[in-house]
Amino acid sequence: MGWLGLLLFLAALIFLSRLGRRSSVEQRLRSLEAQVLWLQREAEQLRRELAALKGQYAEAEQPPEPAPVVKSAAEPQTPRFDEEAVMLLGNEVEPATAPLADVPAEPEETEAVVVPLWQRLLAGNLLAKIGVVLLFFGVASALRLAADYGLLPVPLRLLLGVVAGGAMIGFGWNRVHKGVQAPFGIALQGGGFAILYLIVYFMHVRYAMFGATPAFLLFAVLGVACVLFAVAQDGVVLAAFGLAGAFAAPVLAATGSSDPTPLFAYFALLNTFIVGVSWFRNWRLLNVTGFLMTIGVGMAWAVEHYHAEHHGVSQAFLIFFWGLYSAMPVLVALFRAPGWAGWSDSTLVFGTPLVGFALQSQLAADRYELAWAALAAALYYLALWALLFRRRDEAMRLLERCQLGLGIAFGTLVAPLAFGVQVTAAFWALEGVAVLWFGVVQGRRLAMATGGALQLAAGAYFLYGLPQMPAAMPVINDICLGMILLAGAGFVSARLLRRFAEKAAVPALLWAFAWWSLAGWAESERLLPLVQSVPLTLLHIALALVAMEVVGRRTAWDATRHLSLLLLPVLWLTAGAAWLHGQHMLAGLMVLALPLSLAGHYWLLARQEADGMAMWPVARHLGAFWLGMVLISVELAWLGFRLAPGVTLWPILALAVGPLSGVWLAVAGARRALPPIAAAPFAYRGPGALLPAAWLVLWLLWTGFSHPGGGSGLPYVPLLNPYDLVQLATLATIYRWLRDFEQDPWPGMPRANWVGALAFVWISCLAGRIAHHWGGVPFLADALWHSTLLQAMLTLLWTLTAIAAMIRAAGIGVRRLWQGGFALLAVVGVKLLFVDLASAGTLLWTGSLIGVALLVLAASYFAPVPPAEEG
Secondary structure, three states: OHHHHHHHHHHHHHHHHHHHHHHHHHHHHHHHHHHHHHHHHHHHHHHHHHHHHHHHOOOOOOOOOOOOOOOOOOOOOOOOHHHHHHHHHOOOOOOOOOOHHHOOOOOOOOOOOOOOHHHHHHOOOHHHHHHHHHHHHHHHHHHHHHHHHOOOOHHHHHHHHHHHHHHHHHHHHHHHHOOOOHHHHHHHHHHHHHHHHHHHHHHHHHOOOOOHHHHHHHHHHHHHHHHHHHHHHOOHHHHHHHHHHHHHHHHHOOOOOOOOHHHHHHHHHHHHHHHHHHHHOOOHHHHHHHHHHHHHHHHHHHHHHOOHHHHHHHHHHHHHHHHHHHHHHHHHHHOOOOOHHHHOOHHHHHHHHHHHHHHHHHHOOOHHHHHHHHHHHHHHHHHHHHHHOOOOOHHHHHHHHHHHHHHHHHHHHHHHHHOOHHHHHHHHHHHHHHHHHHHHHHOOHHHHHHHHHHHHHHHHHHHHOHHHOOOOOOOOOHHHHHHHHHHHHHHHHHHHHHHHOOOOHHHHHHHHHHHHHHHHHHHHHHHOOHHHHHHHHHHHHHHHHHHHHHHHHHHOOHHHHHHHHHHHHHHHHHHHHHHHHHOOOOOOOHHHHHHHHHHHHHHHHHHHHHOOOOOOHHHHHHHHHHHHHHHHHHHHHHHHHHHOOOOOHHHHHHHHHHHHHHHHHHHHHHHHOOOOHHHOHHHHHHHHHHHHHHHHHHHHHHHHHHOOOOOOOOOOOOOOOHHHHHHHHHHHHHHHHHHHHHHOOOOOOOOHHHHHHHHHHHHHHHHHHHHHHHHOOOOOHHHHHOOHHHHHHHHHHHHHHHHHHHHHHHHHOOHHHHHHHHHHHHHHHHHHHHOHHHHOOOHHHHHHHHHHHHHHHHHHHHOOOOOOOOO
16 A cells, blocks of 8 residues: 555646646736736826827927826826736736836737647746656665665664755745745755655655554645645645645555544545635645545545445545535635635536535435435535525626536436436426526526426436336326326426527427327327227317417417417328228228318418418418318228229229319319418419329329229210219319419410310220220220221221311311311321221221211311411
């Protein structure tokens, strides 16, 4: 243990040499601040005197140079630099009686500069530091050699060492006292005390000249004496050196006893001594040294000697140590002690509770005892915060916020240590509300952010412990009540944040609504099958949003009303969940929940549009509009499967009925101003109908080439069967939709005449279906192409279509339509020559040829020439 203590002491010396430079930098900064203060006052006085001189010589052509300013001792506005600045600067500057010309016009920059570690080590009298270290190791080596080889009597060896150490201390004191080579004198005294420490160590360990108790007292006396020398000379490094030696004394003079009472009593006296010195001296290095040495030596003892019977005295010293180093920053700030800045350090403010609670966790018998300790710490730090509350000094306000944060942190630890997940989450949520309220009242963003973070932590911890929570009774169980409490805390937080800023309340409002929705879903999903839990969840959310709409309108809180934006995605999600479960969106209670919620969506949207505060109204209109079309198609398809199993026609027709109804409703509703289309007619008729119209075109082409139109269970009658009727309705609806845009154009939309191309395709497919059902031709591409019946029907139908177009064009005067009909006739002619000629001589070919001839003759009579050019 002796060599261990010596190594610890040397390590402390190295550590202190690295940190000591910061104290000199702080002193220099204070000196520069005092110079700037004096220069500012002098410059202000000079400006006043120059202004007076300018007024006196304003009429002179060449005003003389102003005479040197001579300051009178009786002048009341001249600051007394001797009393104010010299006290801060010491011997670094001359008194304020120097003329202004001797002072630099622009003072040096006084901002704190981060000094690299190597510069700190090399700053000051580097040779003196190197010499002292070498001398220390040289004396140690000389004493060891003298003992090994028996050189000189033992008392003489030790006496020479004492004389050398004392001479170094005396000479160093003389240098500092006379103001000559002060850094050299401080370093020399440190080396002298180190040699005296070494002499006592050899007397105790190597020569056994006295026991552990006298050695302990000598070490302590040397340490205290070194600190007193440092105080007298304003040498913080020397003070830290002596303090390190005093703390190393119990290690260097260890007795082997495991009783910690003398050790902790000695440490209590040392720390009290530190507090007394640092009250009057701004020595951060001394405070941090005491803090770290107490922890280091105390932990070294605890690792080797701590037993259960030491709990009481160890607990008492921990409370003393924690209280001393946590209360001192507050006390020196309140009383404006000279050493206030030395205690304003994050290592002490935050390191003390961290280390203290870590040690307390080792001393506590169980987590409940630790919970009481956390509660006591929370109340203690809140009491310190109360002492600093409402202080105007900015530095004191920062310290006050630190105390408040520590109080909140320890208060947050109480619940998880003492209670289960639900109580902990509830406690954190309520604590978050309280902290957030304080932040809103005081206008402190950090407190508001802390309150929000506590609620996030409460939610995360609740989800973490969710699998272990019991939930026997409906609603009245840990899971549901916990979620409702989190939702309530979030809603109260949103109300509080609304006082600070309207937008700041939105995240809290979303948080509250999420927990409320999750509570309803969790209970319904736990107690009911999916077919019932989904609609109940939908109704739970929809009713909540309706209530928020009513509350928001009465209280003029727009954010609560804007929550109704969430109902549309919830509608889609619940409808999709129902369909995935049974291909049936209106299964079970969904037959009531989905239509009612959809109506509620439109009701909320209409109220907000009437008040002029609806967000994204077009997207909400179209989202519900498309959902309605999907709902019609899916439900009709499900009914087709249920009522006619194995029949594929009804589900295929259902795919078109929904979009077909939507496009027709958009056109008719826009014309007749039907609600809800009247609220956004162009949105429904334009973007809203574009997607279903495109779907209908694709459906028309797909079904025309892939489905024969049978399978309905009814005889196939052309044009009078469900398949052809739906396709005709589709063509008519698309034509009517496009015609509306000719009166109210929309860029990029095709003309209604393009529906003729779709009609032509449909007529051709109709001929194929007739050939299949009435001619027995398989509905396959190869069979239909080689069918004489189909080719004859195509020839007649295309000719009939062309003649009808030409006659119609002549009647309405549309030249392009006549030209299109004539072009189709030309196609028929080509078809007769290259396709139908293969069937020449057959009855069908002959009949089709005669029919074409008669139709062409009819066209030559009714529309012999194209109409005149339009316009």
